Amino acid sequence: MKDEWLFAPGHGMCAGCVVPALVKHILAIAGKNTFVVNSTGCLEVATTEYPRTSWKVPWVHVAFENSAAVASGIEAAMKKFGEEGNIICFAGDGGTADIGMQALSGMVERGHDVLYVMYDNEAYMNTGIQRSGATPYGAWTTTSEVGKANPIGNLRPKKPVADIIAAHKAAYVATVNLAFFQDFKKKVEKAMKVKGPRFLHAIVTCPTGWRADPSKGIEIMRLATETGIFPLWENENGGKKRITYRPKKFKPVKEYFKLQSRFRHLSDDIIEKIQEDVDRWWKEHSE
Amino acid sequence: MKDEWLFAPGHGMCAGCVVPALVKHILAIAGKNTFVVNSTGCLEVATTEYPRTSWKVPWVHVAFENSAAVASGIEAAMKKFGEEGNIICFAGDGGTADIGMQALSGMVERGHDVLYVMYDNEAYMNTGIQRSGATPYGAWTTTSEVGKANPIGNLRPKKPVADIIAAHKAAYVATVNLAFFQDFKKKVEKAMKVKGPRFLHAIVTCPTGWRADPSKGIEIMRLATETGIFPLWENENGGKKRITYRPKKFKPVKEYFKLQSRFRHLSDDIIEKIQEDVDRWWKEHSE
Amino acid sequence: MLRGNESVAYAFKLARIDVFPMFPITPSTLVPERISKFIADGELDAEFIPLESEHSAISAAIGASLKGARVGTATASQGLALMHEILFIASGMRLPIVMGIGNRALSAPINIWCDHQDTMAERDAGWLQFYAESNQEGLDLILMAFKISEDKRVLLPSMVGLDAFVLTHTMEPVDVPEQEEIDEFIGKKKPEYLTLDANNPATFGAFGSPSHYMEFKYAQYLAMKNASVVIDEVFSEFTSKFGRKYSKINEEMMDDADIVFITLGSCTGTAREFIKMKRKEGKKIGLLKITVFRPFPKEEIRKALKGKKVVAVIDRNISFGFGGAVYGEVAAAMNGMDESPKIVDFIVGLGGRDITFNTFEEVLSIAEKAMNEEVDEINWIDVDKEAVEKEEII
Amino acid sequence: MLRGNESVAYAFKLARIDVFPMFPITPSTLVPERISKFIADGELDAEFIPLESEHSAISAAIGASLKGARVGTATASQGLALMHEILFIASGMRLPIVMGIGNRALSAPINIWCDHQDTMAERDAGWLQFYAESNQEGLDLILMAFKISEDKRVLLPSMVGLDAFVLTHTMEPVDVPEQEEIDEFIGKKKPEYLTLDANNPATFGAFGSPSHYMEFKYAQYLAMKNASVVIDEVFSEFTSKFGRKYSKINEEMMDDADIVFITLGSCTGTAREFIKMKRKEGKKIGLLKITVFRPFPKEEIRKALKGKKVVAVIDRNISFGFGGAVYGEVAAAMNGMDESPKIVDFIVGLGGRDITFNTFEEVLSIAEKAMNEEVDEINWIDVDKEAVEKEEII
Amino acid sequence: MKEITRGAVVKDAGNSVVNKTGSWRTFKPIINYEKCIRCMICWIYCPEPSIYKEDGKDYDAPKEPIKKLPVPVIDYDYCKGCGICVNECPVKAIDFVKEVK
Amino acid sequence: MKEITRGAVVKDAGNSVVNKTGSWRTFKPIINYEKCIRCMICWIYCPEPSIYKEDGKDYDAPKEPIKKLPVPVIDYDYCKGCGICVNECPVKAIDFVKEVK
Amino acid sequence: MRDIMYEVRFHGRGGQGAVTAANILAVAAFREGNYSQSFPFFGVERRGAPVRAFTRIDEKPINIRMYVYNPDAVVVLDPSLLDVVNVTEGLKEDGIIIINTSKKPDEFDFDYRIATVDATAIALSHRLGSSAAPIVNTSILGAYSKAVGNVSIDSVKQAIMERAPAKKEENAAAAFEAYEKTVLGWEK
Amino acid sequence: MRDIMYEVRFHGRGGQGAVTAANILAVAAFREGNYSQSFPFFGVERRGAPVRAFTRIDEKPINIRMYVYNPDAVVVLDPSLLDVVNVTEGLKEDGIIIINTSKKPDEFDFDYRIATVDATAIALSHRLGSSAAPIVNTSILGAYSKAVGNVSIDSVKQAIMERAPAKKEENAAAAFEAYEKTVLGWEK
Numbered sequence A, B: 001m002k003d004e005w006l007f008a009p010g011h012g013m014c015a016g017c018v019v020p021a022l023v024k025h026i027l028a029i030a031g032k033n034t035f036v037v038n039s040t041g042c043l044e045v046a047t048t049e050y051p052r053t054s055w056k057v058p059w060v061h062v063a064f065e066n067s068a069a070v071a072s073g074i075e076a077a078m079k080k081f082g083e084e085g086n087i088i089c090f091a092g093d094g095g096t097a098d099i100g101m102q103a104l105s106g107m108v109e110r111g112h113d114v115l116y117v118m119y120d121n122e123a124y125m126n127t128g129i130q131r132s133g134a135t136p137y138g139a140w141t142t143t144s145e146v147g148k149a150n151p152i153g154n155l156r157p158k159k160p161v162a163d164i165i166a167a168h169k170a171a172y173v174a175t176v177n178l179a180f181f182q183d184f185k186k187k188v189e190k191a192m193k194v195k196g197p198r199f200l201h202a203i204v205t206c207p208t209g210w211r212a213d214p215s216k217g218i219e220i221m222r223l224a225t226e227t228g229i230f231p232l233w234e235n236e237n238g239g240k241k242r243i244t245y246r247p248k249k250f251k252p253v254k255e256y257f258k259l260q261s262r263f264r265h266l267s268d269d270i271i272e273k274i275q276e277d278v279d280r281w282w283k284e285h286s287e
Numbered sequence C, D: 001m002l003r004g005n006e007s008v009a010y011a012f013k014l015a016r017i018d019v020f021p022m023f024p025i026t027p028s029t030l031v032p033e034r035i036s037k038f039i040a041d042g043e044l045d046a047e048f049i050p051l052e053s054e055h056s057a058i059s060a061a062i063g064a065s066l067k068g069a070r071v072g073t074a075t076a077s078q079g080l081a082l083m084h085e086i087l088f089i090a091s092g093m094r095l096p097i098v099m100g101i102g103n104r105a106l107s108a109p110i111n112i113w114c115d116h117q118d119t120m121a122e123r124d125a126g127w128l129q130f131y132a133e134s135n136q137e138g139l140d141l142i143l144m145a146f147k148i149s150e151d152k153r154v155l156l157p158s159m160v161g162l163d164a165f166v167l168t169h170t171m172e173p174v175d176v177p178e179q180e181e182i183d184e185f186i187g188k189k190k191p192e193y194l195t196l197d198a199n200n201p202a203t204f205g206a207f208g209s210p211s212h213y214m215e216f217k218y219a220q221y222l223a224m225k226n227a228s229v230v231i232d233e234v235f236s237e238f239t240s241k242f243g244r245k246y247s248k249i250n251e252e253m254m255d256d257a258d259i260v261f262i263t264l265g266s267c268t269g270t271a272r273e274f275i276k277m278k279r280k281e282g283k284k285i286g287l288l289k290i291t292v293f294r295p296f297p298k299e300e301i302r303k304a305l306k307g308k309k310v311v312a313v314i315d316r317n318i319s320f321g322f323g324g325a326v327y328g329e330v331a332a333a334m335n336g337m338d339e340s341p342k343i344v345d346f347i348v349g350l351g352g353r354d355i356t357f358n359t360f361e362e363v364l365s366i367a368e369k370a371m372n373e374e375v376d377e378i379n380w381i382d383v384d385k386e387a388v389e390k391e392e393i394i
Numbered sequence E, F: 001m002k003e004i005t006r007g008a009v010v011k012d013a014g015n016s017v018v019n020k021t022g023s024w025r026t027f028k029p030i031i032n033y034e035k036c037i038r039c040m041i042c043w044i045y046c047p048e049p050s051i052y053k054e055d056g057k058d059y060d061a062p063k064e065p066i067k068k069l070p071v072p073v074i075d076y077d078y079c080k081g082c083g084i085c086v087n088e089c090p091v092k093a094i095d096f097v098k099e100v101k
Numbered sequence G, H: 001m002r003d004i005m006y007e008v009r010f011h012g013r014g015g016q017g018a019v020t021a022a023n024i025l026a027v028a029a030f031r032e033g034n035y036s037q038s039f040p041f042f043g044v045e046r047r048g049a050p051v052r053a054f055t056r057i058d059e060k061p062i063n064i065r066m067y068v069y070n071p072d073a074v075v076v077l078d079p080s081l082l083d084v085v086n087v088t089e090g091l092k093e094d095g096i097i098i099i100n101t102s103k104k105p106d107e108f109d110f111d112y113r114i115a116t117v118d119a120t121a122i123a124l125s126h127r128l129g130s131s132a133a134p135i136v137n138t139s140i141l142g143a144y145s146k147a148v149g150n151v152s153i154d155s156v157k158q159a160i161m162e163r164a165p166a167k168k169e170e171n172a173a174a175a176f177e178a179y180e181k182t183v184l185g186w187e188k
Ligand SMILES: Cc1ncc(C[n+]2csc(CCOP(=O)(O)OP(=O)(O)O)c2C)c(N)n1
Pocket: A040, A041, A042, A043, A064, A065, A091, A092, A093, A094, A095, A096, A121, A122, A123, A124, A125, A126, A127, A132, D024, D025, D026, D054, D078, D079, D082
């Protein structure tokens, strides 16, 4: 008896890509009565090449930048018809933090009953690893190139998307990490229960774009949280953040960087500076 | 000797519109070496009907939704040419909270050295008083009509734009009210000094759209802050908000509503609910 | 008595739209304003979504339409232009959305008045395009557009253009059909196409590789051909039900005409009166109004123009570096036809420049000249050429 | 040896662009990637702005251009479509921005491969349009586009199309000029037009009322006419400096041709070889390549086609409800010409469907038929019609 | 002949002063300098801007020392008669009278 | 003949299973049931998903009581050989061997 | 047809309701079995700026859709406009000017037939608007009916009842009072 | 011209560098005074999925820009592809197949000339990639040079030095070693 995931194998995502694992669990929790809107990106392109699809729930892709608006339309129609069901947007960091920001911001402002999941692989991966607003400081990408005039790569800090959506007073906002599965599951379950606009920021390793060993995807994600770079928290209606996992002993960020060639060029100075930024965040968020 | 404002009379804005007063003071503080980018809206349309202009500084309008992106381009060119100068965007609440949100979000994320001023008259006024994301709960507009099936008008709370930009960790964010002129001036002066992306949220009465007596513009704005509906605060880099004016005794929001026919239809229940929301905000922000 | 925008709003109400996604823009704003009021007053049971941009408005329209809702919206000019990318997607996904347009000039410079640049720049997008001459036509065409778009043989979106201000803000007598009549005419039930359905989970908007993509485009091409047939059917059903006659092109005073004026939209009436006046002077002028621009009624136009001498195309748009869009297509339609008339283009009324009897006087004098001699193919009328040329001429 | 995208990137480097606003999209991504690397390596002194969307990228381009910067950018397909509104503004503001396009199909369904729908849907926007046959042409045309666009008589933006993958990702020999040669050819100094300047505070993007708007559009129209002259000048200067010959249209094997193939972009080479093969069989076929599509080289095309029997237009695009855009304009250009050939449209290669010798065989057989009998005006080639028709035919 | 600049640029900064928007006015603010305390609040808030500062010496004043201070003067070419100055003046020194033209 | 649906709808949900992406694999994970403690971590993290649960009784087990628990089984039709399961298995119960085809 | 078509131009200020006046006149004419059309000249200025609106009335369906260049009548809602706008521009030789003013027709020296009414006073007496912003657009239509006569005051009143956004009765009464009080300069 | 043009198809897996191989071959041919062209068949699958790339070589400028349907040679970078892809599709009758494999040519039963080389082993011995992901695209070009002979191994090496993104020397050396070790099935 094979399990009935709502996401089928046979898709075209890279070996070792963590995104499908994220999707299968969210769909499992949401159940069959779920409508997915998917922004252009790796997930969309590699799972629905006509005439094939990996999706076993109603699924729609319209464009890169407008999933939240499409979901708004679906939700309104369901309201009109008195129909119940979950609406979930899946979009990459690019489709969320950058080109999809406004549609998302509008959706939250209008209070649509939609769960928006940003799978964050920290760059435009579908088009070949270009920098996004969610690319972290110091990461190499093909548009934050490293060279003698720029030894750092990406020069801007990562855009705090979850904070921004929380500032909209979204009904529920949480950061999630599949490597912390119980925390992940609790949050997704909660997200499915809350009414109104909800937002999950899910870190996902992209071995291709992070220049990492495909087998290390989960390990890298675990380090992201254990080093404090990707804190796990949640809040409701823009209220106070609850940190849901506080490492007893933080690992140095260097350990996280070591497994990813995108950070290989960084000097110790720069790594030190990043470490300080992480430390500062946690200090600001100490109880 | 007539004063040399950098904003000339002879424009076409409504009698009693407060927007030009805002603009003249900001330009006075910024000085001549200032480049203005103006989104489509009342200010733009009514001050630059070819072949006339009220602007005495270099000024550009491109579209409704993209001032922050245009400003990003100007700033980059100035950087390339090693040129110094202030870049200021003026945009309405619609051009900021709604259709211009993404361009602004991107500009802040990339860290451009631009001051963005949202003049907030709480609706799309240029096109005839349609609801925007910044329209407050309970306000009548032509697209949040009041009738037996909807006795409230606009059903969504006002989008907290300044909070959202602060969540981006913009270099400086402040809410300003011309009726509190010293506070206003201090903040604009500060905004001119800080480097990086800065944001001012300026409330402005639109007598036409708020259905108010044109002579009462400043009085209404004063009440907005004295009733606590429009709190004055500032912060830097997404840090803690500093409340810059805390009314000794709050006036009831009803006093603010009384002067504006857009709230005329509200029942006491609804006004009470709004009063509670205001009270809650201040409780959350008590020291 | 209704303004053009009210015609559109009433048509949406009569069509019982389920969802109305919107973003305001002059000169269309009265459409959402009226819908908002209908809903607030409990006269229309629809979801009003005030999106944060037109790009999102058309995206929400797609979402709602995919969920099986009947969707109407309205926009103009910059708003339509901002939808551009998504317009192609709506037609590619075969969704019968109906949109009212207040035809308005495009920036820069920004201008809120009438021309057809906005919709002409979307003529490739796979939407049906109708142009109204009057507010009555505006109302009727919106209603018919639903029936045509939702026809299983078509399933393509439609836009109905009403000239900015000249129609949108002009009040004139309009006969508004009864709700029951329209319920019967368009049908109350959901349109027949696959929708998002948890019991029948399908994938919409899949990736189309080179192995399949072109077939989908060919399908759209065929659907447009089908539309041409369905339009005729629906137009004649409408005529038999409501008495008002519609056809893709309207021919008037054509039988003996040597010169034909081709018009779209609101300037048709002025042209009609002008021609009537000139006919009294013995001038043989005919009038051909294009109501349906997409699908382009090529055969109908060929037939109508056969044997005419000069055709003056009144273009309220300009494709820079080419000429007027209507001119281009009419001229192209003549290829291979014997007795092909000379097609002359007139660029008029851009950005709200008023189209008057004087305009047509000038058009006529050039058209008459063209009967015997060479004239410029592209002629700008009512424009202060000298003022421009000192800066631009080389 | 360069890939097409590298040609574009090198051309931008040689042009010493000041600002490069960008947003990535397949198949153009290698352009920004190379520019990023040039800058990181200190080989190019330019500001790289990674905007959050193409809409913002073109907006930033406008801002930078208004500040006097030389601006290049690159995009494709959905990205270009998302810029639509702002493209009209860039030309209306008369800014000499140069954009490289990786010509790619438009959604829906989403497809990343070649066709010309994206740029054809912008043919009204007031941009000059060039189509490259090879990567060499891609590089040369970008360089020349700067000189043409920045010419005071023109001051209009340009887009240069390179076919997705077929050029953008194909590596082939390209002769890259020396920096000094290009410095001399295009000029290092800022372009001559009014810019944002605190000492000379002007207002850009003012509101254009009906009293003035149309004159600005007429000015754009004249600037396009000027462009036609300037293009000839710049092309011939380029030829004299660099040896490579360019003209708006390229005529080959035309003298005795009865049938003419009209092509744009990368399929030209395949057509050329095909025609050469067929000429060996005694078929009198000629080839007309359009390099400059905006301004449309109407006169040149008329002259070239005079007396030909059948013209087969190879359209890698479709205006739904009409036909191919190139076909439409070529056919329109024939109006009023004696000895006008029959223009037949061929819709080919949409969404990356490969254009092969077989494609041209089919084209030829229909074109030959058209010599003697009626044929359809719009012909879809290489498409599985049956697969579609069972769903769509009525 | 109209001036048609390239790209619709307006070169003459601030030339909107040719529009005498004072004609829009139906009520007219008149400053009573005998009451005016020179606080300049009216000057701060006038949106046109159509109140400018002038040397005080030619004007009356409620108190002698104030006489030297600059006074607010209304430029009726532009004053649209919104009444903001009237409403904001702390000493009610501005009268608002129906315009007679 | 290709199926060309209206609007490119794919009606057959989950039909990507016809793509046997197992062919992409160069290394192959093999579960050693004698070591496997049935923690299902590999099942949680397999991205394809190509690990499914099967009734435990037919498999070896390190300890008797575990035998009844469901076991993870790899569907090699889809396993791309990413090695995540290998890396995440807490007891190193999954071998990773070069594919031989 | 041009012989019978009647064209009216309204001059007012943004916010005063000139457009509504044009619309109500069109409705009134339509109620009497005419065809009619009304439309604004829409500018970008705001409340307070001079605005224009137009009405066409005909016995046959109205085809033309250009601005009115040679009106048969001009209606001036705000007397202050007389100084800033050339209200008689293009007015037909035998045209009529209807002015909201407390003055009498012979106090003006236009070379046209002049009718006057103190619509402001009438409006205020019916509590239409405030003294800063009296709403005179319905009153002036009473004057129009009296002066031009191609729509009856009854039709005007009915059109007001149908179309006035608020205070329908008061507006209708004001129109009627204005009708009564209008002074026709040419009837002496 | 079709007589002289030489067309090559590469089969690899996403991430293995088949496209780079095609490019380097084109560069090598160009260095020798030929005209050349190389391009990928770009699909949407990711790392690990089968991919194709093409090179054309000619003495005259290359005009045609369609895919290669009838290659003169096929290069298989990953032997596992033989099971999932029809690598000989369209291959000319006298075509050549070059396979990265530890097997010998006669262990395959294609009806074509077959050349084999253990490019994986060679690549690993030069520390090109890891055993999970060996980078064989340069080694296989050595085999191509040997098997087809229309580009010299020197040109291949120079092209590698010019174009390899990293480890230029190692790649060149690997190509040379592969050149030496390639087994030509038809030379017995
Ligand atoms: C308007 C538009 N611009 C650009 C693209 C090209 N594009 C498609 S997906 C993508 C990147 C997606 O990045 P992200 O959202 O982070 O998802 P990922 O690919 O990383 O999964 C880009 C740039 C597009 N499809 N549409």
